[in-house]
Amino acid sequence: MIYKQLMSRILLLLFFALSATVVVAQEEANAQADESAAEAEASADAGEGAVSIEEGKTLFRNYCATCHAKNMKDDLTGPALGGVEERWSDYPEEDLYRWIRQSQAMIEEGHPRAVELWDEWGPTVMNNFLNLSDQEIANILGYIDAVYTGALDKKKPGEATVDVAAVQEKPNNTPLFIALAVILGVLAVVLARIVANLNYMLQVKEGDESARRKSLVEILTSKGLIAFVIFALVVLGGYTTVNNAIMLGRQQGYAPEQPIKFSHKTHAGLQKIDCQYCHDGARRSKHSVIPAANTCMNCHRAIKVGSKYGTGELTKIYASLGYDPSSDTYIEDYDNMSREEIEKVYKKWIADTYVKENGSLDSDGEELIDEQWEGIVTSLTNENKQQIQGPIEWVRIHNLPDHVYFNHAQHVSVGEVECQTCHGPMQEWEVAKQHSPLSMGWCINCHRQTEVQFEDNEYYKSYTGYHEEIASGERDKVTVEDIGGLECQKCHY
Ligand code: HEC
Ligand code: HEC
Ligand code: HEC
Ligand code: HEC
Ligand code: HEC
Ligand code: HEC
Structure with a gap:
């Protein structure tokens, strides 16, 4: 009997060890998934592997926008490209790629879709783009689709484009877990059988007349095993729920793209501007608050063209406030100005600055003006905010749940805790991020x-x-x- 107890103890221990392995394996797999997501993000940044919408946009502007409308919906010199993959879905993927490289050759060969296009659009000829790699074409098609489906507009300014790629790259570990669970299950049954057999042999040896071998069904329905299965499910379920609940709303490392490429490295690092010059709430109140655009104007009334982005980023500050950098005045009744009138003011500023730097306005300049204006519009508007005028909507990074009370003044003024203790070396980062787990x-x-x-x-x-x-x-x-x-x-x- 002691022997029997010993066996069931060992069995129980084994079960625990195995279920612990599952949990650990899951954690490792999660860590791996995170890692590979990060890698995917990195490679998307580098323009390899995953589709890069951002790169697609640049390529499209450089090569295709002269003939194909940027909104992907209107016909121009060439047809609207929205939904193009759908129209080519009857043919192998290579055909569409080949079309983009050598459309005329395909028309001559008599490819049905090519001929159809030529019948409608000929004799206008589309250029050959033999220099485009498969990856580059994939990026262009990704961009076309994003604009067409509205994925790009719906995107909040905080959601980096690369995230899309990263999510797609995330490996799915479910099959692995199912396989692991099945193996463990089989192992458990085998072990249970061995124990049952040993018990039986023991009983026979002890001369127990009523001894008999337990059937598989009996083993499977034995109280011990059922109890264990329930126990394991509760543990695993609880573990997952708690884990998810804890991670909810917590986002250490979160570094969203902001409407303006504001850099703490430039301001707090290089220029050595005190944190509290901008976040003056930290000393006095519960909240540190993000500075209003007027604070930026203390310096950017004078510094109007940046060394990194030229007029690209700083003009966004002016457009939000209605400051005309060409005349150095605030525009009267700015709130009631139409989009077209605003466009004129800032395109003039960008154009004048371009001419000052390059001598004359060439096609590169025209393109730059359009591009920067579009950047201003997308940065200052979103689904809640239709007009350019008004406060810049920075994407909030830190966010404690509502049931928590945290007070900056208490920590900064009374406790004399440095900002960096909680926020990390913010003055070294181009992009602000959440440093602590909160x-x-x-x-x-x-x-x-x-x-x-x-x-x-x-x-x-x-x-x-x-x-x-x-x-x-x-x-x-x-x-x-x-x-x-x-x-x-x-x-x-
Ligand atoms: C010089 C003008 C011109 C440029 C530049 C141009 N296209 Fe075209 N594109 C056309 C025309 C015109 C057609 C219609 C077919 C024809 O007449 O050859 C067309 C057709 C297409 C089609 C087929 C559309 C469909 O509905 O099946 C695709 C895809 C396409 N272009 C992609 C591109 C891409 C990608 C680029 C940039 C790399 C590009 N085009 C650059 C003029 C141009
Ligand atoms: C020093 C500050 C602080 C103290 C003291 C504190 N909490 Fe919290 N508590 C927090 C913060 C911050 C969170 C939010 C954690 C998050 O979002 O992950 C939190 C979250 C919680 C939650 C929600 C579960 C969760 O992880 O989100 C509960 C429940 C809770 N606290 C209970 C308590 C109880 C009970 C006490 C007293 C024994 C207590 N707290 C004391 C700061 C505190
Ligand atoms: C010139 C003004 C300026 C200075 C100086 C400055 N910041 Fe900021 N800070 C901003 C702006 C604008 C944002 C919002 C945009 C962003 O997140 O990058 C911001 C965002 C932040 C955030 C994230 C807020 C959130 O959404 O949760 C933290 C934390 C922060 N700053 C800390 C610091 C610290 C610490 C210093 C000093 C080392 C500092 N800042 C210096 C302007 C400034
Ligand atoms: C105390 C002065 C000061 C304040 C306040 C200030 N900046 Fe700056 N900012 C600078 C200086 C100096 C530079 C560097 C200019 C350069 O490199 O050409 C700069 C550069 C920038 C750049 C990069 C421009 C480029 O093209 O290189 C951006 C964007 C910017 N600031 C945004 C802001 C915003 C937004 C605010 C308000 C939240 C702000 N700044 C507040 C001094 C300031
Ligand atoms: C003891 C830790 C701690 C210190 C010290 C600290 N912060 Fe914070 N900070 C936080 C937490 C926690 C939040 C999130 C608050 C929330 O979500 O309500 C936060 C949020 C912020 C925000 C976002 C806006 C807001 O108030 O919610 C800014 C900006 C900020 N801190 C700047 C600073 C600056 C600048 C300093 C130094 C003068 C500083 N912080 C010092 C912990 C700290
Ligand atoms: C880097 C260290 C540090 C971190 C992290 C920190 N605190 Fe504090 N906290 C302090 C210090 C130091 C004081 C003392 C200041 C004082 O005497 O009021 C303090 C005081 C407080 C007080 C007042 C306590 C009292 O008895 O008066 C509250 C409330 C508080 N913290 C909340 C929070 C919350 C919520 C968080 C997390 C979101 C947090 N703190 C994170 C250092 C920290």
Whole structure:
């Protein structure tokens, strides 16, 4: 009997070990998925592998936009390209790629779709683009589709284009888990059978007359096994739910694309502008707040053309406020101006600046003006904000849940905690991102470890007890925990 108990203990242990393996495997696979997503993102950045909408856009503008409308919906010199893959779906994919490279050759060969196009559009000839690689064509087609389906417009300014590619690249691990689960299941049954057999042999050896071998069905329906299966499901289910719940709304490392390519590296790093010059709320109030465009104007009334993007990014600030950089005045009644009137003002500014730098307005210049104007419109408008006028809608990065109370002034002014302790070396980054996890554990850990500067701080005068203890040498430090920093209601409404 002792032997039997021992066996079932071992069996139970084995089950635990195996189910732990599943959990670990899942974590590893998740980590791998994250990694490969990051790689996909990186390679999309580099323009290899995954489709890059951004690159497609550039190529389209350079090679195709002279004949094909940029909105993909209107006919121009050539037909509207929206839905083109659909129209070629009866033929192998290579045919469409070949058409883009050598349309005339395909017409001569009598390819049905090519001939159909020629009948409608001939004798207008489309250029050959023998230099385009498959990847480049894929990028162009990706861009065409994104514009046509509206995926590009619906995209919030914060959602980087590469994310689309990254998501597609994410490997699917479900088959692996199912295979693993099946293997473990079979293993479990085999082990259970062995135990049953050993039990049987033991009973026979002990001379038990009633001894008999347990059937497979009996094993499968035995209380122990059923209990274990239920237990395993609860553990796994609980694990996944808790994991998802914890990750919800938390986004360490989140670095969305912003409407203006504002760089903390340029401003807080190179130019050494104090964080609080712009985020002046941090010292005084609960919120740090993002500076209004008027704060930017303290400097950008004078610095109107940047060394990196020229008029491309800075004009967005002017267009949001109605500042005319050509005349250095604020436009009267800007709020009631039409899109066309606004377009005229800023296109003139961009054109004048271009002429000043390049001598005259050539076709490159025309293209640049259109491109920058389009950039201004997409950056300053979105599905909620139809007009260019009005505040710049920065994409919020940090966001604690509503039930948490966090106060900047308390930490910055009273606690004298550096911005960088929580936000990382922001002054080194071109793109702002969330540095800390913002989890409850993160807050609590710091409150446990951080000593409050107790001595010469007005705020702590009322803690006479601690002051006496320090004076008498009974206590050598006071942490945030000691002053109530772990009390639930301090952080929760
Ligand atoms: C010089 C003008 C011109 C340029 C530049 C041009 N196209 Fe065309 N494209 C045409 C014309 C015209 C047609 C209609 C067929 C014909 O007449 O040859 C056409 C047809 C097409 C079609 C077939 C559309 C359909 O509905 O099946 C595709 C796809 C296409 N072009 C893609 C491109 C791409 C991609 C580029 C840039 C790399 C490009 N074109 C550049 C003029 C041009
Ligand atoms: C010239 C003005 C300026 C200065 C100086 C500046 N910032 Fe910012 N900061 C901004 C703007 C504009 C944004 C919003 C755009 C962005 O996220 O890049 C921002 C965003 C942030 C965010 C993210 C806010 C969110 O959405 O959650 C943090 C955190 C931040 N800044 C911290 C700092 C720190 C720390 C410093 C000093 C090292 C600093 N900033 C200096 C203008 C400034
Ligand atoms: C205290 C002065 C100051 C303030 C305030 C300031 N900037 Fe700047 N900004 C600069 C300087 C200096 C540069 C570097 C110019 C250069 O390299 O040509 C710069 C560069 C930029 C650039 C890059 C331009 C380019 O093409 O290279 C952008 C975009 C920008 N600032 C946006 C903003 C925004 C948005 C704000 C307000 C939130 C702001 N700045 C507030 C001083 C300031
Ligand atoms: C103790 C950690 C801590 C310190 C120190 C700190 N922050 Fe924050 N910061 C946070 C947290 C947490 C949030 C998110 C707040 C929220 O979502 O309500 C945040 C949000 C922000 C935001 C977004 C706007 C807002 O208020 O929600 C800006 C901008 C910002 N911090 C700038 C700064 C600057 C500048 C300093 C230094 C003067 C600073 N922070 C110091 C933790 C800190
Ligand atoms: C880098 C360390 C650090 C982190 C991270 C931090 N705090 Fe604090 N916190 C402090 C310090 C230091 C004080 C003491 C300031 C004071 O005496 O009021 C403080 C005080 C507080 C207080 C006032 C406590 C009291 O008893 O008066 C609250 C509330 C608070 N923090 C909330 C938060 C929340 C919420 C978070 C996480 C989102 C957080 N803190 C993250 C360092 C930190
Ligand atoms: C120093 C600040 C702080 C203190 C003290 C604190 N919490 Fe929290 N708590 C947080 C933050 C920040 C979050 C949000 C975590 C997130 O978004 O992942 C949170 C989240 C929670 C949640 C939601 C679950 C979750 O992870 O999102 C619960 C429940 C909770 N806290 C309960 C408590 C209780 C009970 C206490 C007292 C024993 C307490 N908290 C004390 C900062 C604090």
